[in-house]
Amino acid sequence: MKKLGLIVLAVVLALGLVGAAYAYWSQSLSINGTVTAGTVAAQFVSTTTPTDPYATTVVTYPVQGNGYTVMDVAVTGAYPGMNLTVPFEVENTGTLPVTVSSTQAWTGGNATLQSDLTVTTTAPAGTLQVSGAFQTGNGNVVISMPSSVSDTSIENQTCTFTVTLSANQAH
Amino acid sequence: MKKIGFIVLAVILALGLIGAAYAAWSQIINVNGTVSTGNIQPLFENADVTGTYNGVAYSVTGNGTTALTLTLNYAYPGWTGTFDFDIENGGTAPIGSLNYGSVVVSPYPADITVNNGTLPATPIAAGVDVSGGSFMVTINGTAVQNGVYTVTIPITAATGP
Numbered sequence: 647m648k649k650l651g652l653i654v655l656a657v658v659l660a661l662g663l664v665g666a667a668y669a670y671w672s673q674s675l676s677i678n679g680t681v682t683a684g685t686v687a688a689q690f691v692s693t694t695t696p697t698d699p700y701a702t703t704v705v706t707y708p709v710q711g712n713g714y715t716v717m718d719v720a721v722t723g724a725y726p727g728m729n730l731t732v733p734f735e736v737e738n739t740g741t742l743p744v745t746v747s748s749t750q751a752w753t754g755g756n757a758t759l760q761s762d763l764t765v766t767t768t769a770p771a772g773t774l775q776v777s778g779a780f781q782t783g784n785g786n787v788v789i790s791m792p793s794s795v796s797d798t799s800i801e802n803q804t805c806t807f808t809v810t811l812s813a814n815q816a817h
Numbered sequence: 818m819k820k821i822g823f824i825v826l827a828v829i830l831a832l833g834l835i836g837a838a839y840a841a842w843s844q845i846i847n848v849n850g851t852v853s854t855g856n857i858q859p860l861f862e863n864a865d866v867t868g869t870y871n872g873v874a875y876s877v878t879g880n881g882t883t884a885l886t887l888t889l890n891y892a893y894p895g896w897t898g899t900f901d902f903d904i905e906n907g908g909t910a911p912i913g914s915l916n917y918g919s920v921v922v923s924p925y926p927a928d929i930t931v932n933n934g935t936l937p938a939t940p941i942a943a944g945v946d947v948s949g950g951s952f953m954v955t956i957n958g959t960a961v962q963n964g965v966y967t968v969t970i971p972i973t974a975a976t977g978p
Contacts, residue, residue, distance in 0.1 A: 686842035700855070700911045700942060715846045723855035723943070725910035726976040734848065742842070753849075763852060787848055793913070796975070801856035801910075809848035815841040 687740035688774070688813035689713030691782060693733045701728050713739055719787065724763070727793035736811065737782045738774035743816040746770045746783060748809055755805025762795045764788075767809045773816045785811075855909030855943070859974035861885040862946050864902040871896060887954075887968075894958040904937045905946040910976050912941040917952075918971030928960040929968055936972070 692714070695705050701723040707714040719732050738744050748769040752760045770783025787809055864885055867876045873892050877900070879885040887900060906912045915936040922929045931954055937947035952970060960966075 686844050688844055688846055690846060700909075717846075717848045719848060719850040720853075721851065722853045723909045724852050725855055725857075727913060732848075732850075736846070740844070744843075755851075759852070759854060765850065767848075787850065789850065789852060793976075798856075800854055801908075802854060804851060804853040807850045807852070809850065811846045811848065812843050813846065814843040 684741035686742050686744055686813060686815050687713075687738070688736050688744060688746070688811075689715055689739055690717045691735040691737045693735050696730055696732050698728065698730055700725060701730060703730060703732065705732065713737075721789060724789070724791060726762075726791050726795040729790040730788070732787045732789065733784065734786065735782050735784050736770050736774065736813070738776055738813070740813075741776055743773050743775050744813040745773050745816050746785070747812050747814060748785070749812075750807060750809040753806045753808050756800060756803035757805075758797065759800045759803045759805045762791055762797065762800055763805065764790045764792075765807050765809070766790075767811075769811060774813070857906060857910050857912050857974055857976050858908035859883060859912055859915070859941075859972075860905045860907045862903040862905045863948065865900060870898045873898065875900075889954070892956045892960070894956050894960050896956045897953060899933070899951055899953045901948070902950040903946050903948045904941060904950055904972075904974070906941040906943050909943045911943065912939055912974045912976070914939050914975045915941075916973050916975075918973055920971075921969040923967050925959065925961070925964070925966070928957050928964070929966055930955040930957060931968060931970055934970075 690707060690713070692707065696703050701721055704720045706718045707716065708718055709716040717734060721730060736746055746769045748767040750765055750767050766788045768785050768788075770785045772780070772783065774783050775781055860881055860883060862880055864877045864880055865875070866880070869875070873896055874890045875898070876888050877885060885902060889898075904912070904915065917934045917936065920931045922931070931952055933951070933953040935949060935951045937949040941947050954968070
């Protein structure tokens with residue numbers, strides 16, 4: 647019984663020593679993190695209005711909240727043989743580099759006139775950086791009607807289209 | 818079993834990567850376009866109104882319209898007259914070209930000749946009047962006395978600069 651008592655004491659002492667080791671002083675360090683997301687944003691920069699000897703083009707920017715995100719192009723007096731280039735400039739106003747792609751669709755008006763017109767969009771090439779020389783890019787919308795068009799039913803008619811430019815995160 | 822679990826995990830990771838690629842941010846800006854066509858409206862202008870030319874009385878009606886009517890009275894074989902006219906573009910689009918069509922003379926085509934036709938230079942912008950149109954009428958020897966002839970001289974105007 648005495649032997650058992652010794653053993654128990656030894657165990658208690660041993661544990662006591664271990665407990666002393668765990669009781670050494672310590673200090674915690676912490677890292678606090680804050681993550682703020684960047685933005686993808688783009689807008690039109692006002693550019694020159696195309697000239698044509700017979701057709702008149704008016705370019706306006708009806709939405710001017712956080713820059714020009716809508717560009718309205720109104721062409722009057724279109725005719726067979728017209729080949730009108732409407733330039734535009736897109737500026738990267740976000741915090742991330744972007745590439746720009748385009749799609750287009752007719753949105754209304756005379757269907758025959760739509761079939762006789764060709765609208766071609768060239769989006770700004772490459773990556774628009776967030777600052778510096780490559781922050782903006784140039785593109786254009788070409789509106790043309792072949793001189794071979796002879797259908798007079800499209801005289802004094804109107805049709806509308808929308809070109810959607812998508813500024814996409816590049817990285 | 819472990820191997821299957823690894824494959825499933827790999828697939829999930831792969832799908833996750835694809836999802837991340839499609840979920841990259843983008844912003845849309847639009848170009849809204851409206852295209853309205855014009856029209857052409859060729860009109861005769863400044864054609865001689867009335868007069869006498871080598872004994873033949875003539876009158877012209879139709880200035881300001883698309884049809885010019887020339888009336889000759891007391892014409893005779895050998896008579897030749899030249900008539901001038903302008904063309905004005907009363908529309909909004911340019912007249913790109915003007916061309917004479919085939920002249921039709923009735924009832925006896927051989928009795929009257931129309932030639933030496935000229936036309937105003939093109940293009941003719943909207944609202945602009947351009948001179949330079951003319952044609953020559955010749956009464957041939959086969960023409961009948963007191964005959965009444967109708968001559969149609971078509972001119973086609975087309976768009977384009």
